[in-house]
Amino acid sequence: MEFCDDCGSMMKTEGDHWVCGSCEFEKPRDEKQEQAMTTTQGQVSTEIVDVSDAEDQGLPSTKAQCPKCDNDKAYWYMQQIRAADESETRFFICTECEHKWREDDH
Structure with missing residues (x-):
């Protein structure tokens, strides 16, 4: 996830650039930086809640x-x-x- 340097809004990818949906600021994508990003896809909660004696x-x-x-x-x-x-x-x-x-x- 990238945030706009100008207005702070969340940016989206368009080809090889990040584009701000609010102010149209653009910057090039960095493949190495993106590979280091953590995603939420596939994450599963493993917390176990003991309901006895609630x-x-x-x-x-x-x-x-x-x-x-x-x-x-x-x-x-x-x-x-x-x-x-x-x-x-x-x-x-x-x-x-x-x-x-x-x-x-x-």
């Missing part, structure tokens, strides 16, 4: 319907599972059966 871990609770047992209370936490420029995902843990689900699961 209350003792200090997790906050909220009103949320468990899809497994219909309990209406769950612990929740946020975790970054996608690229850093995307929002975090909220996970829920049922206070009764400890079933775990994501906010966007249906």
